Amino acid sequence: MTEVYYVKNVSQENFEKLLRNLDLSFVKPKDFVALKTHFGEDKCVTYISPKLYSPLVKILAEKECFPFYTDTNTIYVGKRANAVEHLKIASEHGFSLESLGIPVIIADGIKGNDYVEVEINLKHFVKAKIASNIYYSDALICLTHFKGHMLFGFGGSIKNLGMGCAARPAKFLLHNAMKPKFKVENCIGCGRCISYCPKKALKLDYEKKVIIFDSAKCVGCGECVHICDYKVFSIPWDLTYKEVQERTVECAYAVVKDKIGKVLYINFLMNVTQDCDCINKKQIPKITNIGIVAGYDPVAVDYCSLNLVNEVYGKDLFKEFWPKIDYLFQLDYAEEIGLGSKQYKIVEI
């Protein structure tokens, strides 16, 4: 049975107490340590504050390794869709070298197309496109705000790994968006998208002053969705939630496949909102502070977090948030492919 470590009440002191009780010997001097977090979308106020992470920064400094905060670019249009704007948001939300003493690096490059293909040979993916700077890190600490999610019911460590560490083309595939939807009537013929398409799938009809989309050449990288300001291209969000969960779990498997014994999962059970931190609005949390759950098995850490939240709430909060989503599906599939186990034992610190 997997041990899962738990400390009640989220605070810097309790986080340090938890960390001092964990085995962090997997972090070696000079290791590049990716601290995978979420900087929060522009108007989000419930992301995990960087101040809370200071005990971790202190302990990693003692280990003389090279930690960096990281996240990947989004596929939806927003302030985190390219590394330049993403870094600005991160800095505005307190994540910067100046304020934290460690740098922020966007893991999949300026345009989200810097990735490594990891062979997994699973049901949906033979290979998964994982953000380079996460793939090349020696160790990974997955720092997750545990909250609701419209496709997953809840968003925990598995989602942070699978969706959060995937490069943008992989995120398209997670949503089955092999190709964007195309609404030619919105096009004003500015031609801006053409140079961004890596496959020359876009060209301008100079007479009609509209873009011509060659669907056969398109590889679904998603660049045009971000570049065009006129909503000509959009993401077809038409997959069932179960398939999105399965695909994300497979990506999560790819992220940690070559990092056996080098990954730690930490879920912060605080400010539990209905939606994730990608939503660009202020959300009112249903629960403000429960505690921190940590361990070396993402399935056990997520399952334990889920049970703790529902226990404190007194009923199934995530079913209340998203009645049509079977959130256990992600955990069952993760177990099935060997990502971890739902059998856990709590060690309360």
Ligand code: SF4
């Ligand atoms: S699709 Fe968008 S970016 Fe491309 S030419 Fe038309 S309006 Fe411009």
Ligand code: SF4
């Ligand atoms: S999704 Fe990528 S490959 Fe397809 S048209 Fe858009 S930019 Fe080109």
